[in-house]
Amino acid sequence: MRKIILASASPRRRELLAAAGVSFKVCPGNGEEHITGTDPEEAVKELSSQKAFSAVFPEAENGTVILGADTVVVFEGKILGKPKDEEDAVQTLKMLQGNTHQVYTGVTILENICGKWQKTSFTEKTDVTFYPVSEKEIRDYVKTKEPMDKAGSYGIQGLFGIYVKSISGEYSNVVGLPVGRLFYEAKKSGIELRWQE
Numbered sequence: 001m002r003k004i005i006l007a008s009a010s011p012r013r014r015e016l017l018a019a020a021g022v023s024f025k026v027c028p029g030n031g032e033e034h035i036t037g038t039d040p041e042e043a044v045k046e047l048s049s050q051k052a053f054s055a056v057f058p059e060a061e062n063g064t065v066i067l068g069a070d071t072v073v074v075f076e077g078k079i080l081g082k083p084k085d086e087e088d089a090v091q092t093l094k095m096l097q098g099n100t101h102q103v104y105t106g107v108t109i110l111e112n113i114c115g116k117w118q119k120t121s122f123t124e125k126t127d128v129t130f131y132p133v134s135e136k137e138i139r140d141y142v143k144t145k146e147p148m149d150k151a152g153s154y155g156i157q158g159l160f161g162i163y164v165k166s167i168s169g170e171y172s173n174v175v176g177l178p179v180g181r182l183f184y185e186a187k188k189s190g191i192e193l194r195w196q197e
């Protein structure tokens with residue numbers, strides 16, 4: 001049976017992968033990630049690759065797969081990661097409310113083939129539109145601390161979900177791991193992530 005490793009500390013990615021029926025081990029990478037450039041599509045792909053490679057270990061068996069992912073929110077061309085503090089989260093949400101923004105998740109799949117790591121990387125985009133949200137509603141939300149570990153300062157799967165007017169694209173991509181695209185790309189590379197012998 002193929003060993004699958006999720007190189008992520010994100011509990012959301014763990015839940016999404018488990019819900020998709022994948023058996024895996026979690027091994028968050030230990031390196032610091034560095035964004036190069038300002039193109040979000042390339043940036044998240046690069047960061048996902050850095051995360052995946054930081055979980056590489058020398059004694060990996062043939063066929064071992066390592067998955068890395070990185071998510072950012074983009075509004076009017078500006079990349080928004082996790083908030084610095086609560087006020088930063090408030091300002092970010094004041095900007096996003098009543099508007100449409102993009103969520104980009106980059107994913108890297110590494111497969112060990114006879115000691116060499118073969119890499120597949122891609123970026124998935126989802127558009128999210130929020131209803132208008134008042135400053136009081138935003139401040140009440142930020143007080144819950146839910147936004148603090150999330151790109152764009154909100155969780156679509158949590159308390160901010162009630163302000164979502166529409167989304168275009170994969171929902172799981174917003175939560176941090178586009179499972180449909182992941183399985184599609186893995187299959188194209190000949191990697192079966194579940195129902196393994």
Ligand SMILES: Cc1cn([C@H]2C[C@H](O)[C@@H](COP(=O)(O)OP(=O)(O)OP(=O)(O)O)O2)c(=O)[nH]c1=O
Nearest residue numbers: 008009010070071150151154155156174175176
């Ligand atoms: C927009 C949005 C983001 N997020 C989360 C997904 C990611 O966990 C997080 C973005 O941070 P990331 O840096 O992509 O990931 P992470 O630090 O949580 O985990 P790791 O680097 O170890 O893989 O924001 C949500 O949970 N819901 C949302 O609606």
